[in-house]
Amino acid sequence: MNYKFSHIGIPTTEEKNWDGFYEPGKIHFTDFSKDEFGIEWVKCDADSPMPAMFQNVAHVAYLVDNIEDALKGKEILVDTFSPGEGVRVAFIVHNGSPIEFMEITEL
Numbered sequence: 563m564n565y566k567f568s569h570i571g572i573p574t575t576e577e578k579n580w581d582g583f584y585e586p587g588k589i590h591f592t593d594f595s596k597d598e599f600g601i602e603w604v605k606c607d608a609d610s611p612m613p614a615m616f617q618n619v620a621h622v623a624y625l626v627d628n629i630e631d632a633l634k635g636k637e638i639l640v641d642t643f644s645p646g647e648g649v650r651v652a653f654i655v656h657n658g659s660p661i662e663f664m665e666i667t668e669l
Contacts, residue, residue, distance in 0.1 A: 563632055565624035568664055569594035571602040572620045578603050584645045587612050591645075594623075613639055615660050616653060623651075623662035632663045 571594075581593040588610035594602035606617045616639060626632040629642055629650050639660050640653040650665045 563626065565626060565632075565663075568623040568625050568662075569600040569602050570620060570622055571604050571662065573616075573618055574603050574605050576603075576605070578605070580605075582646070584643075586643070587645075589645075615655070616640060619660055621653065621660040621662050623664055626663045626665055629663050629665040632665075 571591075578590070578592055580590040581596070582591050583589065584591070588607035589612060590605045590607075592601075592603040594600050602623070606612050610617065629652055633642070633652055633654065636654040636656075638652065639655045640651075642650055642652040644650050648667045650667075651662055653660050653662050655661075
C-alpha cells in the first residue's frame, strides 16, 4: 500500500473562513490546498456525532488508491464517508492518534 502525504488536520474552536460543511458529521473545514502549510482547520458543532478523538486530536491525512485495502486490519475510528463528490475518506487510530485515508477519483 502506498501512502502519499496530503495534509494535516487541526481541530479548533475558533471561527475561520470555512470552505465547507459536512452536514452528517456537523463538521466545518477549510481547504488545505489553499493553505501554504497544507493545514486543514476543522471545527465540529456541539452536537456533532464525530468521536472525541477526531474532534480534539490533530490528524495526518494520506492519499490512497483504494480505501478498502488501506483499512484492512486497521482500527477504524470513523468509517468511510464522502464529504464531497469524488472523495471518500475514513479515519483509523494509529498509536493513539487519528490518521485519515483519502481516496480521490477523477470526475
